[in-house]
Amino acid sequence: MAAGGAEATGEPLAIICGGGSLPLVVADRAAASGRRVLLFPLRGFGDPENFAGRDCTWVHLGQLAVFLRATRAAGCRDVVWIGSLVRPSLWQIRPDVRMLLKLPRLTAALRGGDDHLLSSMARLFEQQGFRVLGAHEVAPEILVPEGPFGGRRPSDKDDADIAMGLAYLRATSAFDAGQAVVVAGKHILAVEAAEGTDHMLGRVGEMRANGRLRAPAGTGVLVKAPKQGQDRRFDLPSIGPQTVEGAVRAGLAGIAVVAGGSVIAEPERLVAAADRAGIFVTGVTAEP
Amino acid sequence: MAAGGAEATGEPLAIICGGGSLPLVVADRAAASGRRVLLFPLRGFGDPENFAGRDCTWVHLGQLAVFLRATRAAGCRDVVWIGSLVRPSLWQIRPDVRMLLKLPRLTAALRGGDDHLLSSMARLFEQQGFRVLGAHEVAPEILVPEGPFGGRRPSDKDDADIAMGLAYLRATSAFDAGQAVVVAGKHILAVEAAEGTDHMLGRVGEMRANGRLRAPAGTGVLVKAPKQGQDRRFDLPSIGPQTVEGAVRAGLAGIAVVAGGSVIAEPERLVAAADRAGIFVTGVTAEP
Numbered sequence: 001m002a003a004g005g006a007e008a009t010g011e012p013l014a015i016i017c018g019g020g021s022l023p024l025v026v027a028d029r030a031a032a033s034g035r036r037v038l039l040f041p042l043r044g045f046g047d048p049e050n051f052a053g054r055d056c057t058w059v060h061l062g063q064l065a066v067f068l069r070a071t072r073a074a075g076c077r078d079v080v081w082i083g084s085l086v087r088p089s090l091w092q093i094r095p096d097v098r099m100l101l102k103l104p105r106l107t108a109a110l111r112g113g114d115d116h117l118l119s120s121m122a123r124l125f126e127q128q129g130f131r132v133l134g135a136h137e138v139a140p141e142i143l144v145p146e147g148p149f150g151g152r153r154p155s156d157k158d159d160a161d162i163a164m165g166l167a168y169l170r171a172t173s174a175f176d177a178g179q180a181v182v183v184a185g186k187h188i189l190a191v192e193a194a195e196g197t198d199h200m201l202g203r204v205g206e207m208r209a210n211g212r213l214r215a216p217a218g219t220g221v222l223v224k225a226p227k228q229g230q231d232r233r234f235d236l237p238s239i240g241p242q243t244v245e246g247a248v249r250a251g252l253a254g255i256a257v258v259a260g261g262s263v264i265a266e267p268e269r270l271v272a273a274a275d276r277a278g279i280f281v282t283g284v285t286a287e288p
Numbered sequence: 289m290a291a292g293g294a295e296a297t298g299e300p301l302a303i304i305c306g307g308g309s310l311p312l313v314v315a316d317r318a319a320a321s322g323r324r325v326l327l328f329p330l331r332g333f334g335d336p337e338n339f340a341g342r343d344c345t346w347v348h349l350g351q352l353a354v355f356l357r358a359t360r361a362a363g364c365r366d367v368v369w370i371g372s373l374v375r376p377s378l379w380q381i382r383p384d385v386r387m388l389l390k391l392p393r394l395t396a397a398l399r400g401g402d403d404h405l406l407s408s409m410a411r412l413f414e415q416q417g418f419r420v421l422g423a424h425e426v427a428p429e430i431l432v433p434e435g436p437f438g439g440r441r442p443s444d445k446d447d448a449d450i451a452m453g454l455a456y457l458r459a460t461s462a463f464d465a466g467q468a469v470v471v472a473g474k475h476i477l478a479v480e481a482a483e484g485t486d487h488m489l490g491r492v493g494e495m496r497a498n499g500r501l502r503a504p505a506g507t508g509v510l511v512k513a514p515k516q517g518q519d520r521r522f523d524l525p526s527i528g529p530q531t532v533e534g535a536v537r538a539g540l541a542g543i544a545v546v547a548g549g550s551v552i553a554e555p556e557r558l559v560a561a562a563d564r565a566g567i568f569v570t571g572v573t574a575e576p
Contacts, residue, residue, distance in 0.1 A: 164463070171459050175452070177476035188465035191479035194501060195491055203483055203491070213482060 010035035012076035013138065014067070014130075016059075017041040017051075018083025022135065022142070022238055022265040024050055026082055029139035038074055040067060045083065068128065079125055081234060082135045119231060134233035136263060144239070144283040146259040150271045152280035154254055158221050160186055162256040165223025166286050173228040179237045182250065184220030189213060197224070201246035208251045217251035225286050226261040240265035244273040244281065252279060259283030298323035300364035301426060302355070302418075304347075305329040305339075306371025310423065310430070310526055310553040312338055314370055317427035326362055328355060333371065356416065367413055369522060370423045407519060422521035424551060432527075432571040434547040438559045440568035442542055446509050448474055450544040453511025454574050461516040467525045470538065472508030477501060485512070489534035496539045505539035513574050514549040528553035532561040532569065540567060547571030 013035045017023035023046070027037045039056035041048075046058070059066050071079070122132045136143045148154070154162060161183040168181050168188060178192030182204050189207070192200040201222065207213040224237040239257055247255050255274075257264075262283070264270060274281045301323045305311035311334070315325045327344035329336075334346070347354050359367070410420045424431045436442075442450060449471040456469050456476060466480030470492050477495070480488045489510065495501040512525040527545055535543050543562075545552075550571070552558060562569045 168460065168463050168465070171463070172456065175456050175459070175476055177456070178479065182481075187482070188463055189482045191466065191481050193470075193479050194475070194477045194495060199491075203487075207482060 011078060012036040012038060012071075012074050013133075014038045014040060014071050014074075014076050014079040016067075016079065016081045017056075018045040018081070019047060020083050020238070020240060020242075020265060021050065022240070022263065023082040024054075025265050026080065026135050026139045026142065029141060036074070036076075038070060038076055040070075042083075064124075071130075077130055078133055078138075079130045080133050080135055080138050081121075122231070122233065132233055134236070136232070136236065142263040142265070144257050144259050144262040144264050146283045146285065148280055148282040149267065150275040150281060152254065152274070152278060154221070154256065154280050154282055157185070157219075158253050158256075158280070161221045162223055162284055164188070165221060165256070166225055166258075166284070169223065169225040170228065170286070173225075176227065179227060180222060180224045182220055182222055182252065184213075184215045184252075187215075189215075189220060197222070197243065198246050201243075201250040201252075204250035204252070205246075215251075218253055220250070220252045222247050222250070222252055222255045224255075224257045224262060226258060232261070237262040238265060239263075239270065239281070241269040241273045244270055244277065244279065247279060248273075248277040254280030254282065256282050256284045258286045261286065299366060300324040300326060300359075300362050301421075302326045302328060302359050302364050302367040304355075304367065304369045305344075306333040306369070307335060308371050308526070308528060308530075308553060309338065310528070310551065311370040312342075313553050314368065314423050314427045314430065317429060324362070324364075326358060326364055328358075330371075352412075359418075365418055366421055366426075367418045368421050368423055368426050369409075410519070410521065420521055422524070424520070424524065430551040430553070432545050432547050432550040432552050434571045434573065436568055436570040437555065438563040438569060440542065440562070440566060442509070442544065442568050442570055445473070445507075446541050446544075446568070449509040450511055450572055452476070453509060453544070454513055454546075454572070457511065457513040458516065458574070461513075461518075464515065467515060468510060468512045470508055470510055470540065472501075472503045472540075475503075477503075477508060485510070485531065486534050489531075489538040489540075492538035492540070493534075503539075506541055508538070508540045510535050510538070510540055510543045512543075512545045512550060514546060520549070525550040526553060527551075527558065527569070529557040529561045532558055532565065532567065535567055536561075536565040542568030542570065544570050544572045546574045549574065 010033065013030050015023055015027050015037060017039055027039060031037050039051065039054060040059050041051050041056055043058055043060050057066065057070050125132050164186050165181045165183040169179065180192040180197045180200060181188060182190040182200065190200045190204050224239065226232065226236055237257060239255060239262065243255060270281065298321065301318050303311055303315050303325060305327055315327060319325050327342060328347050329339050329344055331346055331348050345354065345358050413420050452474050453469045453471040457467065468480040468485045468488060469476060470478040470488065478488045478492050512527065514520065514524055525545060527543060527550065531543060558569065
């Protein structure tokens with residue numbers, strides 16, 4: 001059955017789904033608000049198990065013709081891109097002829113950072129008559145609120161690490177690179193770039209295990225922030241239960257993400273995992 | 289036989305040796321200039337094979353008393369710290385009582401970044417009557433010269449990646465974190481922090497192997513630069529043959545390091561390895 005069901009009445013919404021559970025969370029929220037939802041999981045990113053039993057159209061990144069046919073048949077003009085996709089996917093686009101015709105500057109777009117590519121893609125969709133929305137516009141509940149989520153709060157030392165992490169991400173924002181950093185004792189332990197947050201956390205865990213870092217377990221913070229001037233329709237930093245698991249394996253004290261500028265998948269599971277592990281997860285304000 | 293030999297006439301020089309071949313290269317250059325050299329390889333960093341057959345005193349990082357006894361007996365007042373040591377070692381100092389008495393603020397020093405710790409250590413040595421020198425002051429030949437080393441030169445695209453890498457390192461310099469970054473197609477692929485350059489290069493190779501990066505092999509540049517305002521007596525970025533091997537495994541086009549602000553161990557072996565692999569290694573000017 002299609003998400004949204006037969007009784008959906010609002011204007012249909014197309015969701016292009018990357019990895020993780022966030023696309024389905026948003027799909028279900030949109031459906032609950034009465035919209036018919038068309039799911040387009042991306043091959044290589046969407047997890048087939050997540051889409052079992054759902055009406056959906058699997059597409060390769062770049063298969064514009066398939067997408068246009070399905071959405072036009074449904075009278076759908078709104079489209080959302082959601083899910084972990086961006087950083088690894090830059091080099092994985094397999095443009096069809098239609099897309100190449102529409103986006104002759106694709107190669108140039110690919111040469112820049114993530115935002116550059118996504119802006120080009122958004123323009124392409126807009127030229128086709130679509131309205132490109134942010135996931136948080138469709139499902140505002142997914143935006144991270146201010147303050148701690150679970151039972152733990154950051155200590156003063158954690159606050160100092162958070163401030164340093166936010167400052168670092170602000171300083172590198174213009175480079176359109178990573179959106180996450182691990183800081184412990186005001187020492188920058190790891191910086192995310194193309195590898196993504198989960199791999200970066202894995203590296204911190206390894207450095208702890210092999211003695212390269214001697215900072216005691218239970219110290220350090222994962223800090224995530226959106227890029228400044230980022231088009232917030234795309235790729236807002238997101239956290240979910242697996243981020244908590246990664247932070248725990250990395251021996252961190254907690255996670256800080258920018259409130260109103262980050263999204264959270266499955267907040268209940270995330271809070272349960274954080275409380276069980278005794279780490280904090282908190283929404284913070286990034287200074288301008 | 290001690291490096292420097294019996295005929296050494298200049299003032300003796302103590303070298304505290306981290307990993308890699310650079311400490312021995314500097315020791316041999318200093319000895320060739322007529323100085324007696326006292327080697328203090330650090331346990332856990334110095335490679336025992338490198339020191340086989342050399343007169344040296346193995347010490348733990350923090351064993352100040354042993355060092356003071358040996359240098360005073362030799363009438364030695366000049367000391368140099370050399371070799372890969374800094375980033376992993378921050379948490380590995382085992383201070384003896386003497387050091388704790390001399391450096392009551394050790395814990396505070398450990399809490400900051402690398403420069404902070406090294407400045408504290410230098411102050412400590414200076415309080416004990418030592419002159420703390422940079423490796424390049426003792427052996428100026430190790431400083432990276434301007435321009436390409438081997439047969440290859442960076443292309444215009446490589447130059448654009450180098451410029452971006454230098455700009456990134458400049459923007460993050462104040463954070464006292466890493467000194468290296470990998471850039472390909474103006475996209476920042478990896479940023480070094482506590483893991484060190486070799487591990488960062490390994491990560492780029494893994495991302496290429498597992499398809500996370502689709503940039504063609506033979507693209508991308510490793511860019512290394514000293515921190516701005518860095519005390520150049522310590523931890524200048526260094527490259528050696530193993531850096532070339534890492535860059536080759538990472539599928540890069542080449543390596544760019546700041547001329548006059550980086551040091552090179554075994555230039556002949558490095559050039560041979562780079563030419564064999566067909567990658568460039570070049571000394572560049574960092575804009576102010």
